[in-house]
Amino acid sequence: MAAAKPDLNALDDAAFRQRFRAWLAANYPAHLKQDHHRPFRRLRGEEASNWLKLVDRDGWRAPAWPREHGGMGLDFRKQVIYHEELEHAGVARIIDLGESQLGPTLIQCGSAQQQAEYLPRILSCEHVWCQGYSEPNAGSDLASLRTAAVRDGDDFVVNGQKIWTTHATDSTHIFVLVRTGKYPKKQLGISFLLIDLKTPGITVRPIVNLAGEDEFCEVFFDDVRVPAGNLVGEIDQGWTVAKALLGYERIWIGSPALCGKALALAHTLVREMQLTDDRGVMDRLAQLQVDLHDYRLLYTEVCDGIAAGGKPGPEVSMLKVYASELLQRLTEFNQEVAAEYGALVGDIEIGSTLVDLHWQFMMARPVTIFAGANEIQRDILAKTVLKMPE
Amino acid sequence: MNAMDDISTLLRDSAVDFLARRHDLATLKGGIGKPQPVNRVLWREMAELGWLGLGLPPELGGDEIGLRESTVLCEQFGRTAFPLPYVDASVIPATLLAAMPPNDQCKALAAKLRSGNGLVTLAWQERAATLDDAMPETHLEDNRVSGKKLFVAAVAEDTTLLVIVREGAELAVVAVDASAEGVSWQDRAAGQGTVSTVIFDNAPIVGDVLLHRERAGQALQRALDAGRIALSAQLAGLSGAMLDRTIAFVNDRVQFERAIGSFQTIRHRCVDLYIATQLAGAAWRHALAQFESGDADAIATAASAAKARCADTAQRVGREAIQMHGAMGFTEEANIGLFLREGLRGFAALGSPLQQRRRFQALNSAEQIHGSR
Numbered sequence: 001m002a003a004a005k006p007d008l009n010a011l012d013d014a015a016f017r018q019r020f021r022a023w024l025a026a027n028y029p030a031h032l033k034q035d036h037h038r039p040f041r042r043l044r045g046e047e048a049s050n051w052l053k054l055v056d057r058d059g060w061r062a063p064a065w066p067r068e069h070g071g072m073g074l075d076f077r078k079q080v081i082y083h084e085e086l087e088h089a090g091v092a093r094i095i096d097l098g099e100s101q102l103g104p105t106l107i108q109c110g111s112a113q114q115q116a117e118y119l120p121r122i123l124s125c126e127h128v129w130c131q132g133y134s135e136p137n138a139g140s141d142l143a144s145l146r147t148a149a150v151r152d153g154d155d156f157v158v159n160g161q162k163i164w165t166t167h168a169t170d171s172t173h174i175f176v177l178v179r180t181g182k183y184p185k186k187q188l189g190i191s192f193l194l195i196d197l198k199t200p201g202i203t204v205r206p207i208v209n210l211a212g213e214d215e216f217c218e219v220f221f222d223d224v225r226v227p228a229g230n231l232v233g234e235i236d237q238g239w240t241v242a243k244a245l246l247g248y249e250r251i252w253i254g255s256p257a258l259c260g261k262a263l264a265l266a267h268t269l270v271r272e273m274q275l276t277d278d279r280g281v282m283d284r285l286a287q288l289q290v291d292l293h294d295y296r297l298l299y300t301e302v303c304d305g306i307a308a309g310g311k312p313g314p315e316v317s318m319l320k321v322y323a324s325e326l327l328q329r330l331t332e333f334n335q336e337v338a339a340e341y342g343a344l345v346g347d348i349e350i351g352s353t354l355v356d357l358h359w360q361f362m363m364a365r366p367v368t369i370f371a372g373a374n375e376i377q378r379d380i381l382a383k384t385v386l387k388m389p390e
Numbered sequence: 391m392n393a394m395d396d397i398s399t400l401l402r403d404s405a406v407d408f409l410a411r412r413h414d415l416a417t418l419k420g421g422i423g424k425p426q427p428v429n430r431v432l433w434r435e436m437a438e439l440g441w442l443g444l445g446l447p448p449e450l451g452g453d454e455i456g457l458r459e460s461t462v463l464c465e466q467f468g469r470t471a472f473p474l475p476y477v478d479a480s481v482i483p484a485t486l487l488a489a490m491p492p493n494d495q496c497k498a499l500a501a502k503l504r505s506g507n508g509l510v511t512l513a514w515q516e517r518a519a520t521l522d523d524a525m526p527e528t529h530l531e532d533n534r535v536s537g538k539k540l541f542v543a544a545v546a547e548d549t550t551l552l553v554i555v556r557e558g559a560e561l562a563v564v565a566v567d568a569s570a571e572g573v574s575w576q577d578r579a580a581g582q583g584t585v586s587t588v589i590f591d592n593a594p595i596v597g598d599v600l601l602h603r604e605r606a607g608q609a610l611q612r613a614l615d616a617g618r619i620a621l622s623a624q625l626a627g628l629s630g631a632m633l634d635r636t637i638a639f640v641n642d643r644v645q646f647e648r649a650i651g652s653f654q655t656i657r658h659r660c661v662d663l664y665i666a667t668q669l670a671g672a673a674w675r676h677a678l679a680q681f682e683s684g685d686a687d688a689i690a691t692a693a694s695a696a697k698a699r700c701a702d703t704a705q706r707v708g709r710e711a712i713q714m715h716g717a718m719g720f721t722e723e724a725n726i727g728l729f730l731r732e733g734l735r736g737f738a739a740l741g742s743p744l745q746q747r748r749r750f751q752a753l754n755s756a757e758q759i760h761g762s763r
Contacts, residue, residue: 267758286747289755290695298672318665382657386637386664389652
């Protein structure tokens with residue numbers, strides 16, 4: 001272990017913000033920034049790992065993890081600031097599921113041995129994790145999953161298939177939900193397993209998406225032997241393990257950051273397309289502007305509530321619903337105001353701005369689908385917040 | 391902060407109690423299209439409760455509480471479709487008076503406002519679809535006012551009108567009694583309330599000019615923005631009440647052997663309306679915070695965003711609420727339509743969402759749009 005890191009949580013909020021902003025300005029590579037060409041840029045593979053190692057080296061890794069596990073131990077308010085500054089600096093998103101999901105899960109539900117083995121390797125990027133939840137017949141209805149794990153001596157033997165596994169080809173490990181038992185309530189009998197992707201019997205096949213990227217994959221398990229010690233939490237209780245962190249996930253997934261990038265592109269497009277005197281276009285833009293303005297206010301209110309000691313309740317589902325649909329409306333506006341340019345697939349220059357309108361439009365399609373389709377989120381809100389009958 | 395929260399809690403409880411005892415939705419029925427005078431019995435009770443003139447400074451008899459407390463009341467007025475013109479005849483004139491030097495004339499106006507004996511209201515607008523009427527036609531000459539003002543609330547024999555006038559090439563604020571010679575008006579039903587077209591034909595002002603030039607313009611903008619914020623809170627309250635009533639209705643109403651609230655199409659619509667009401671709340675609370683600490687442009691930006699959001703939300707929730715109530719929703723008996731109609735006036739008053747968004751755009755994002763590349 002490196003020498004003890006300074007406790008950045010001890011700084012006041014303004015000083016913390018300033019320190020992180022300065023560090024990002026000095027360290028984040030300019031060519032990897034989100035820009036009008038790639039407003040929702042994501043890093044993966046080596047680019048992602050190289051950046052995260054730098055983040056780790058200077059003590060900015062794992063803002064939400066407790067310090068005893070190598071994280072920054074930031075309070076929630078500072079975590080919000082941390083995310084705001086990433087947005088402000090144009091830092092590309094990284095689907096770092098080891099840091100954002102598995103780590104916190106192990107800290108909450110994992111054994112001491114699992115924590116010791118996996119947490120440092122997540123921080124150092126020696127292990128890169130992907131998530132194996134969805135299956136071909138278990139998407140929104142996740143609890144219907146059928147990938148099975150059967151105990152055989154000291155191992156589980158896993159058979160089945162996962163799908164929509166983001167960045168599996170860039171990952172070394174996968175955490176999966178598998179069926180280990182049958183109960184009348186199908187959320188029971190699911191277990192949470194950690195699997196090394198090099199284990200014999202695993203096949204990973206990328207799937208090309210509508211934006212032309214192979215971000216997600218299918219993962220096939222054919223008699224894959226997984227040590228029993230890789231079970232997280234109790235057998236058959238994996239649903240509870242997986243759900244433990246969902247509230248926080250929906251907070252970050254509801255971030256207005258991507259909408260901000262899309263609106264900035266909209267501003268540039270109306271200028272470059274010489275539409276600033278077109279009242280119809282400008283009125284539609286004004287609607288999007290107030291929508292994002294007001295959404296940022298709502299997001300801040302919800303975050304403030306949590307920072308003041310609340311827990312993310314089911315109402316945070318509204319954040320994901322609204323932010324994702326607003327992102328789509330923004331990208332549709334961008335595609336539409338660009339007129340014929342909006343139909344061009346690939347890099348184009350409009351005026352002096354390099355854009356790829358097809359990419360931003362298509363990259364905004366799945367946001368209403370993943371992490372619980374918006375229809376599912378609306379069901380959750382109707383049931384748990386509005387108390388409507390089923 | 392705690393003391394202020396306490397005041398807000400007390401005020402809210404007091405408003406809930408008053409409205410439950412003294413306001414009956416039945417009084418809003420049977421008079422479609424008929425202008426209704428301000429109910430003076432209720433108005434004086436509101437004065438006794440200390441609600442009139444919140445926002446006046448201590449020199450004018452106020453007590454250090456202001457728009458924040460007014461919004462607490464307005465939210466409850468919205469929740470019950472309470473039609474009295476609190477924003478027009480308390481929030482806006484109090485904010486305008488607060489910008490004036492506390493001379494005897496101003497003190498007398500503040501005392502009248504606070505007493506509930508007689509009304510004080512602002513007459514500023516001369517055409518539809520404007521946010522400030524930068525230079526009015528209505529003019530002041532030899533202490534007499536001539537011109538026409540539109541959409542003025544709370545006009546009666548005992549009203550004192552704070553009139554925005556042109557004095558030469560400068561803006562000014564003067565007081566004119568509605569009972570004075572040369573003042574006439576015509577009432578129209580607007581939403582559940584009443585607005586009037588007021589004609590000043592060489593009408594004498596009361597005392598001296600109250601505010602001149604830039605100070606008049608700044609005070610007017612601040613007063614109108616205070617009105618927009620308070621009205622936003624009222625419209626948000628209205629929206630929340632319509633949604634609550636609708637959810638209660640669809641959870642109770644059975645068709646096809648099921649509560650219609652169990653149908654996904656109804657559930658999802660209600661969720662979307664819920665999200666809309668949450669945005670409305672966040673928007674007006676932010677505008678209130680800006681009013682308390684921001685500069686004029688920050689207040690204007692946030693007030694316009696809030697007014698646009700809350701007005702749109704009240705209409706949207708109201709229209710969808712009618713649909714989800716089915717045929718019953720189209721009747722006067724069902725109450726829900728009273729809320730929709732109440733929202734109509736607030737939708738337009740002090741500038742429609744379209745105008746508010748244009749103002750927001752001009753203030754908030756000119757730089758981002760036009761850039762400096």
